[in-house]
Structures are given as C-alpha cells and as structure tokens.
Amino acid sequence: MKIGFIGLGHMGSAMAANLVRAGHEVTVFNRSADKRRPLVELGATEAATIADACKGDVVFTMLADDAALRQVALGDSCVVGKLRRGCIHVSMSTVSVELVRELAWAHAEAGQKFVAAPVFGRPEMAATAKLFVIAAGDPDAIKVCTPLFDAMGQKTFELGNDPAAASLVKLSGNFMIAAAIETLGEALALVGKAGIDPTTFVNVLTSTLFPVPAYRTYGTLIAEGRFQPAGFAAPLGHKDVRLLLSASQSLRVPMPIASLLNDRFVRLLAHGEEQLDWSAIGRLAAEDAGLTRAGRS
Amino acid sequence: MKIGFIGLGHMGSAMAANLVRAGHEVTVFNRSADKRRPLVELGATEAATIADACKGDVVFTMLADDAALRQVALGDSCVVGKLRRGCIHVSMSTVSVELVRELAWAHAEAGQKFVAAPVFGRPEMAATAKLFVIAAGDPDAIKVCTPLFDAMGQKTFELGNDPAAASLVKLSGNFMIAAAIETLGEALALVGKAGIDPTTFVNVLTSTLFPVPAYRTYGTLIAEGRFQPAGFAAPLGHKDVRLLLSASQSLRVPMPIASLLNDRFVRLLAHGEEQLDWSAIGRLAAEDAGLTRAGRS
Amino acid sequence: MKIGFIGLGHMGSAMAANLVRAGHEVTVFNRSADKRRPLVELGATEAATIADACKGDVVFTMLADDAALRQVALGDSCVVGKLRRGCIHVSMSTVSVELVRELAWAHAEAGQKFVAAPVFGRPEMAATAKLFVIAAGDPDAIKVCTPLFDAMGQKTFELGNDPAAASLVKLSGNFMIAAAIETLGEALALVGKAGIDPTTFVNVLTSTLFPVPAYRTYGTLIAEGRFQPAGFAAPLGHKDVRLLLSASQSLRVPMPIASLLNDRFVRLLAHGEEQLDWSAIGRLAAEDAGLTRAGRS
Amino acid sequence: MKIGFIGLGHMGSAMAANLVRAGHEVTVFNRSADKRRPLVELGATEAATIADACKGDVVFTMLADDAALRQVALGDSCVVGKLRRGCIHVSMSTVSVELVRELAWAHAEAGQKFVAAPVFGRPEMAATAKLFVIAAGDPDAIKVCTPLFDAMGQKTFELGNDPAAASLVKLSGNFMIAAAIETLGEALALVGKAGIDPTTFVNVLTSTLFPVPAYRTYGTLIAEGRFQPAGFAAPLGHKDVRLLLSASQSLRVPMPIASLLNDRFVRLLAHGEEQLDWSAIGRLAAEDAGLTRAGRS
Numbered sequence A, B, C, D: 001m002k003i004g005f006i007g008l009g010h011m012g013s014a015m016a017a018n019l020v021r022a023g024h025e026v027t028v029f030n031r032s033a034d035k036r037r038p039l040v041e042l043g044a045t046e047a048a049t050i051a052d053a054c055k056g057d058v059v060f061t062m063l064a065d066d067a068a069l070r071q072v073a074l075g076d077s078c079v080v081g082k083l084r085r086g087c088i089h090v091s092m093s094t095v096s097v098e099l100v101r102e103l104a105w106a107h108a109e110a111g112q113k114f115v116a117a118p119v120f121g122r123p124e125m126a127a128t129a130k131l132f133v134i135a136a137g138d139p140d141a142i143k144v145c146t147p148l149f150d151a152m153g154q155k156t157f158e159l160g161n162d163p164a165a166a167s168l169v170k171l172s173g174n175f176m177i178a179a180a181i182e183t184l185g186e187a188l189a190l191v192g193k194a195g196i197d198p199t200t201f202v203n204v205l206t207s208t209l210f211p212v213p214a215y216r217t218y219g220t221l222i223a224e225g226r227f228q229p230a231g232f233a234a235p236l237g238h239k240d241v242r243l244l245l246s247a248s249q250s251l252r253v254p255m256p257i258a259s260l261l262n263d264r265f266v267r268l269l270a271h272g273e274e275q276l277d278w279s280a281i282g283r284l285a286a287e288d289a290g291l292t293r294a295g296r297s
Helices: A011-022 A037-042 A066-073 A098-110 A123-125 A141-151 A163-193 A197-207 A211-224 A236-249 A256-270 A278-288 B011-022 B037-042 B066-072 B097-109 B123-127 B139-152 B164-192 B199-207 B213-224 B234-251 B256-270 B277-287 C010-021 C035-041 C066-073 C097-108 C123-127 C138-152 C161-193 C198-207 C213-224 C234-251 C256-270 C278-288 D008-023 D037-042 D066-073 D099-111 D123-127 D140-154 D163-193 D198-207 D213-224 D234-251 D256-270 D279-290
Strands: A001-008 A025-029 A058-061 A088-091 A113-116 A133-137 A154-158 B002-007 B023-028 B056-063 B088-091 B111-117 B131-137 B153-158 C002-006 C026-031 C058-061 C088-091 C113-116 C130-136 C155-158 D002-006 D024-028 D056-062 D088-091 D113-116 D131-137 D153-158
Touching: A001 A011, A001 C097, A011 A025, A011 A058, A011 A123, A011 A141, A011 B037, A025 A037, A058 A066, A066 A088, A066 A098, A088 A141, A088 B002, A088 B153, A088 C161, A098 A163, A098 A236, A098 B088, A098 C161, A113 A141, A113 A163, A133 A141, A133 A163, A133 B011, A141 A256, A154 B131, A154 B199, A163 A197, A163 A211, A163 A236, A163 A256, A163 B164, A163 B199, A163 B234, A163 B256, A163 D066, A163 D256, A197 B131, A197 B153, A211 A278, A211 D213, A236 A256, A236 A278, A236 B164, A256 A278, A256 B164, A256 C088, A256 C198, A256 C256, A256 D140, A256 D279, A278 D256, B002 B011, B011 B023, B011 B037, B011 B056, B011 B139, B011 C256, B023 B037, B023 B056, B037 C066, B056 B066, B056 B139, B066 B088, B088 B097, B088 B139, B097 B111, B097 B153, B097 B164, B097 B234, B111 B139, B111 B164, B131 B164, B153 D213, B164 B234, B164 B256, B164 B277, B199 B213, B213 B277, B234 B256, B234 B277, B256 B277, B256 C161, B256 C278, B256 D256, C002 C010, C010 C026, C010 C035, C010 C058, C010 C066, C010 C123, C026 C035, C058 C066, C066 C088, C088 C097, C088 C138, C097 C113, C097 C234, C097 D113, C113 C161, C123 D123, C130 C138, C130 C161, C138 C155, C138 D037, C161 C198, C161 C213, C161 C234, C161 C256, C161 D140, C161 D163, C161 D198, C161 D256, C198 C213, C198 D066, C198 D131, C198 D153, C198 D163, C213 D002, C213 D088, C234 C256, C234 C278, C234 D163, C256 C278, C256 D163, D002 D008, D008 D024, D008 D037, D008 D056, D008 D123, D008 D140, D024 D037, D024 D099, D056 D066, D056 D123, D056 D140, D088 D140, D099 D131, D099 D163, D099 D234, D113 D140, D113 D163, D131 D140, D140 D153, D140 D279, D163 D198, D163 D213, D163 D234, D163 D279, D198 D213, D213 D279, D234 D256, D234 D279, D256 D279
Parallel strands: A001 A025, A001 A058, A058 A088, A088 A113, A133 A154, B002 B023, B002 B056, B056 B088, B088 B111, B131 B153, C002 C026, C002 C058, C058 C088, C088 C113, C130 C155, D002 D024, D002 D056, D056 D088, D088 D113, D131 D153
Antiparallel strands: A113 A133, B111 B131, C113 C130, D113 D131
C-alpha cells in the first residue's frame, strides 16, 4: 500500500521501519531531516513537506503531544488540507480526547476518514513489532489499516466508531501504570524502612501477584533508584495524567488516585527533574518516610 | 513428619489436606468440630484441644485475624504453653506485625522456634497446592519446614530471620491488590461513562498491560458489578489495609494510597455491606460519577 | 469622576449603585437591558454598547467568568479597543491568572492602565459597601481608584504592581473557604453519626475557635442541609477551585486539599446538582458515612 | 468546695491556680513534685499520692494522653479506686473516645460520677481563665461543677449525658484547626511561589475572611517559618488526629482530610522533628513546591 508516515521519534521510526519491511511504499516526514535518513536507507521515500507525505491511501502520525499533532494535522498545508478525499489519517499519538474529536470533525468535513490508533508498548516493543494497537473510528478504514497495524504490532483491539474511545482507553492505560508506580513506591518505602531488601521484595511481587513487565520494570527502577536515562520522561507522564484528568472533568468522573498522581508529578517537576523517568514519582514516598534519596548524587 | 494444624477455614482445610496427601501425620484442630471431619476422612487425626495439636514437631496455625490467633497461640493452654521446647510454630495467617513480634518473643522465651509464613493465593490455589509461601524466621526451622511448604505451595520465598518481614510483605501485597482494585474502579467509571463497554476495556487491559489474575478477576467483578458471593469479604480487606496502615504509622512511612483505600473501605462498610467482596470498593468511583449502582437490586 | 460599569449581576448592581450614591457619573452596561433600569432610576446613565461605557476615566468590569470578561474586554469593539489612552480598566471579577495577565498585556499595548481588584464579600456586603477590595496593578491607577474602592468596600488591600497577584489572592481566599466547608462537612458527619446535634456543634465551634461568618454561615447550611437557594452556586465554586488548580499547576505547587475539593465538586456536579449552593460539597462526607441525605426530598 | 487536681503541666497548673484563686480548697498532685510547689505557695495543699487528691467532692485530671490518664484513673490505688461514692471525677484531658467510655463505665460501677470536660484554649488562655469548657456527663454533676468551670474558663458548653460527646467535639475542634493549618500551608506555598509576600497574605486573610486567632497565629508561624519553641508539639497534634481517625473508624465515617493530615504528621515526624510546633505540617506544601525550607538552618 502507498503510505505516509509523519513523526520519526523513537516510536515512530521503529513503526515506520516495520511498515517498510512489510513491503509497503512508505513516504516519511520528520521536522528534523536527520531522522528520516535511516528509513530512507531501509527503502522509504523522503518527504520534504507534510503535503508530500499525504499522497498515499493512508497517512500515519506519531507525534509527541497535542501541540505537535495540531501543527501537523490541522491547517491548509497540513494533513487535513492535503490528504485526498476518501483517504485515511491514522493518528497513533497519545493526545487529548478533545483534539481527537476535533480531528474527527475536520476530516469528516474534508471528506476524509479518520482513525485513532494509539499504542501500548515501549520503543523495544515497537522495534520488534510487538505493540498493542487500540483502534477506533470508521470501520471500513480500520479494515483497510488492519494489515498495516499487523505489521507494527502483535494485536489490534477495535473499540468502535468513535475515535475518542481509543484515546480515552490509551490514557486510562497510562493512568493505571502510573498508579502501579505510585503503589510500588509506597510499598517499597514501607518494606525498605523495615529493613527488607527492595530488590527481593520486587522479585517476590513479580513472581507471585504481579508477574508483568509494568511492575517488574518500574519496581526495579524504583528499588534501584535508577531514573536516568528516562525511558518515558516525567513531563510526558504528567502530560498524560493531565489529559486523563481533563477528560474526567469533562465527563464528571471524580478520580482521586488520578488527582493524587497529578500532585506527585507536580511535586517532582517543581524540583526541576524533567530529565527523570516518570517512575521517579515512585521515590517520593521514600523521601516522605525520611529515607535517603535514592538515585541522587 | 508429625504435624499439628490449627484453623480449618477455606484456606486451612485445603492446606492441611495437602499435608495429609503428602504423607505426613497430621493432627487437626478447629473450634467448630464439623470442619475437622473431612480431614479425618482423608487420614488426619482429630485433636480435641489445642494441646493435642501441639504434640508434633511442627504446628501450623491458619486463622482469620489477630484476635483468633492470639486466642489460640498465647496463654497457658495454647500453642506457646503446650508446644515442646525446640519445636516449631508456623503462623500462616495474615496478622499484624505487632502480633508477629509478640509471638516471636513468646516462643523464644519458651525455647520454641517460630516462623511466620503467610501465603498469597485464593482458596482454589490452596486446593491445588499452588500457593506462594512468604517465610521468615529461624533459618533452621524454615529448612525443616521446606518440604511442608512444598506440599502446600508452588514456591517459597525466604525473607530472612525476622518473622515480621513476612507479615509486612504479605500485607504489602494485599495493599497492592487493593490499590489495583481502586485504580480499576476509577478507570472503569471513566470509560463506562464515556460509553465504552466495561468488559471490552478489561479485556484490552488484561490482554496488554496487565495480563495477571488480580486485574482480570477484579476487573471482571467490577465491570459486571458482581460482588456476591464474596471471595474475600470487604471487612477482611479493610482489616488488612488497617494492619498495613498501623505498620506504616509505627515505621513512620506516609502512604497516601493506603489512606485513600482505608477511606473507601470505611465508606463501603458504613453502608452495611459486609457481605460484599472487597472489590466492591471498585464501584464507588462509578457511584461518585453518577452512574447507576451496579450489582444492586 | 466619570465612570463606566459593565456587568450588573447581584454583585455588580450593588457596587455600581454605591458609586452612583457616592456622587460619581456612572454609565452602566449589561447585556440584558432590564438589569440597567434600577441603576438608571438611581441616577446612572444607560450605555447601549460596551463602547458607550468606556468613555470615562475608569471603567469597571464585574462579570461571571473568564469567557464573559474575555468577550467584554478583548477585541476591537470591546474595552481594550474602546478605552482612551491613559484611562483605567479595573477588573473586579474572579477570573484566571492567565486572563489577568493577558489583559494586563493588552492594555499596556494599547497605552491604557489596568488594575485587577477582585473582592471578598457576598451580595449583602456589596449592598452595604462592606466589601474587601484586593487591588494590584499600576500604582498611579490604584491611587486614582482609591476613592471609588472606598465607595464600594470597607477596606482596600494593595498587593503591588502585578495584577495577577490580586487574582491569585482572591482565588486562594475562595479555596480556603471551600476547604473550611469540606472540613466542616467531615466534622459534622462524625459528630452527627455519634448522635450529637449538628446545630449545637456549629454553635460551639463558632463561639470558640471559629467565630467568623464563613464557618457560621456554611456550618449552619450544612447542619441544616439547606443548600437552596444558592448564595454562590456549586458550578461557580468549582470554577474557582479549577482556576486555583490551574494556577498551581503553572507555578508547580502541589495542593492536595485543592485536588480533593475538585474531586468533591466533580462528584456533586456529576449528580446534576448545579442549582445547589457550593457548600453542598459539605454533605458528601455524611453521605459516605451512610447518613440520610440531608436537604433532599 | 473541696477539690483535687491531678496533672500540673502548662495547662493544669494555670487551671488549678484559678480554682485556688476562686477560693476553693484545692489539693494538687503531680508525678514530679516540683510542679506542685508554685501552687502550694498560692494556697493549695500538696498531695503525696493520687489517693490524697481524691478526698474532696470533685477531682480534676488534666493529663497528656491516654496512657497517663489511664495510669492515674484506673486501678485500685487510682481515682476510680479511691474516690468516694457519689463524688465526681472531671476529666479535662484530650483523650480517646474509647478511654472516656471506659472511665464512664468504671465510675458508674464504683458508684461515682464522671464528667468529661476537655477545653479549647492555649496556656495563655488558661492563665487568664479564658478557656472554653466542653462538658458532657451526669447533669447533676455538671451543675455542681459549673462554678468551678466558671473559675477556669470564659464559657461552658453542655453537650448532654454522654461524656464521649465532649471528647469527640474536642477532637473535632483540633481536627479543624489542623485542617486550617494545612490549608494555610498550601495557600502560602502558592502565593509565596508567585512572589507575593506571605505576611501580607496572612494579613489580608485575617483582616477579611478569617479574623480569628487560629488563622492569625498559625498563618504567621507558617509565613515566618517559626516552629520553635512549640506551643503545641507535633507529636501531640498527631496524637489528636489519630484519636479522631480512630473514632471515625469506629463510627464508620470516612474523613479524607483527616487522612491527609495524618499522612502529613507521619511525614513530619519521619524526619525526626518532634520538637516542632504542630503547625510545621504547614510548611510541607512549600517543600513540595521546591521552595527553600523555611525555619531551618
């Protein structure tokens, strides 16, 4: 299939590469041109403008946040302005429910199709095509995209016609990971202050009740106080919690744990620690308990 | 080995049965005699008194709470008073750190050995000898008990000399499950109010980020509003959160999520719902969001 | 002095009336014309457009929220577009710190002066010129306005050059009242469930520790479950808490009580109770405690 | 009247002195004898034992906590064992609802009368007989004590027959002060980080919305970061919050602000700051906001 792919960060590069490997004609665009090269070497075509990336049947966007997606998607020289009628825009970024609604509306106005398809998985899962794709939007468009999703992920979940649903499920998933991080942080502070080895504790937990990567990965990072380099930086984690809270306000759903997580991120960032992994909120309980700050010089 | 087993509830019965099946000479005691019969049929000996159950090398206790264990273990006609010098008391109940310390001290005074060995796992895991055993205490005593633990569980984790450590890890594990329940409840309220099918959401989560029984079981119960019959009743869940908070106070470790969970349980029980499963705290977020109460007539 | 006054709600009408009574030439504007009449009868001039109200030395705005003030103040046919160079806009509404900054900037660009002067006090205090004025902005402009503030309030506090400071102090004051409401609600739930008469309790508190109108007024409303008619409606209370949280996010100051209050308002409004007084959040603790809902049929 | 007075700390000494000055025959007891001397000089009689202080018609106790009161009141050589039938024990300490119930029961068994009469007010109010007395218990006994209360306080509030009510109201009052401290702390962190002078802010608040000593005193201490010497030490504040939470658990009333305050005190004390005034929890928000720790070298 003829495809465009816009946004070549850690995730996007790996995803676009898998599309190329699967035999599709992929035209890639990224604001900083150096990110495009490895993909061109792999067989992708380089786009000089957003418009160039919008000439195929489907264009994917994988961008950092609302502002970036808005800049790329909305406007005359952007995806909405350049994509042909009947063609498909698949937004795979983690963005606000509001922006997803706005895009859905803009594409409908322009006679185009829109699918929101955010993913669960970290860069190494993107590299090995093991992502989970959460797709919602026009059912025909999703059908067209299914082989493309299969090239990037291990499984696709369809959540119906409303693209906003995919966005909300993705944000909820990240909220749940953040809640697990905070919970691990509190439990580790407790057992740590009692003199139990944190690594042993994480091992017990993840061999019994919680044998999943989220608990294992973040439990280990907190136990070892190892928050750099960031796999997923604290400001991004905070952004996702804020997008979730914003959606919960609109829907009028009080979420006390989300509020607590937000306060944790605000506190972390108040100390200027933007460079840390988001799991660094998991050490605040230990600080409050008077334990020496782990992971600090 | 010659063994006593005191406390034949859902968990204890299954555990004692596995000890009998493993070829040990097991003498069982339970306050209400009818619980002893099935074990006697399986080959166990019936004890008429606590003292009768304390004649072997090891005596296990598996009781509902601090009060029950205190009544059985402390005092002249109880385990501490009747067990022979050098013999071992293995406490497998989920009880307070304070009581564990008190028992450790009392057994040391009496020249006996004490091991705290609470377990992770629900009754069906006890029945199939799939429990996880968290053991701490006298290392020689743990060595003696290892084949016995193997008869009851799939794996034993040793946490060192201090029995209190096992208690704290067990309470922390239950805290983490309760936190996952509350988190699920909040996320389900959010997506539910947005019109996303709760069962689909739980399926997505437990096929991707959280493919573990705790999330699957409790996610399903909350999604379906099915809190009866209780697998683990709300008052027991509350008890464990309170024991955790009590330990966190003594150690001076602030645990805001534990505080929040405590408030949730107090609220649930304030409405007289002792008979519900502890996962019923997971529907409070939906109530706060103005959704119809699930699981109610 | 020649003055314009835009926004004739409960508060604005009373404040404008006091300016008229103090002998100033006041031109009033309100979107719905019927609100202007009583003031015209008192001696004010009626403005047909915003522009008409901007012909004096000072124009006051007293509007419900950011949206209303934005509509009135920003734009060509609005205050910023119509006020003469060197003249003063005094914003007395409770609005976001962001909007205050935006207005300060726009007026500076247009060669006008800007003062933020929100007030503490309910309509009856406005009527009797007993408001407290919290003023910040251009010092010369504040000096010019001082006699005008004196005509409307009992005391003016000057908070320096930055208009945003006045906004933040006003929002903080409202936050503190909301916190007192929640605190009263929790305490009343406790003593109420213990069988102590709520009115007696409020009387004890406000005769001893808290002899101030905020505790007396809201304590009484909660004790009596009397939340209608609303003196200050729940959605307005929620708006102010959200503006405060928004400011606290920008400044990176975690405020757990503010987060909790936000959750309370979201919960109240999730049940569709926009018509209640904001102190109705003070009955949620009693609901959680299983007490019969007060103030409901 | 012939009176005994047990417990001569800051509060008790001042209260006993006022009883002497009012012309009563007061026999005083304190564990450390040096505290008795100033009262003896004033005209009181010194008791060598608790029993000696129990020979009058009424005996007052004013002690630090449950443990101290329990030691003085319960047991054969204590108040319950020594007070004559028909005589009155007035407990003015801030203690748990449980202990008050236990004392009420013990005195009833012994044919004595019991009144719980905790007070609001700091030592300087005790010295000037400006305390507020919250009394509950046997109505006849309260009538007998009224002139005695009048000698110590400016006003007495009667809360009915159940002594536990007085205890609960006293604990609720302290909870509300602690909540005001936390609220002040959060607001001061916010305005402080925005560059507004904290002292000005406290002045504005206590000149407008909250013109009461609690806000003025604690607002000033937090604004100035002056937490030593402690007027009311953090461990005592924590004790009172825990007693309140314990009562709220028994009554099944979730109190989220009380939970939050408890976490704050645990955190403060985790850093070993027992010597600070309880208002030091009000600086934690500033710490979380990344402001320099006030009141620290």
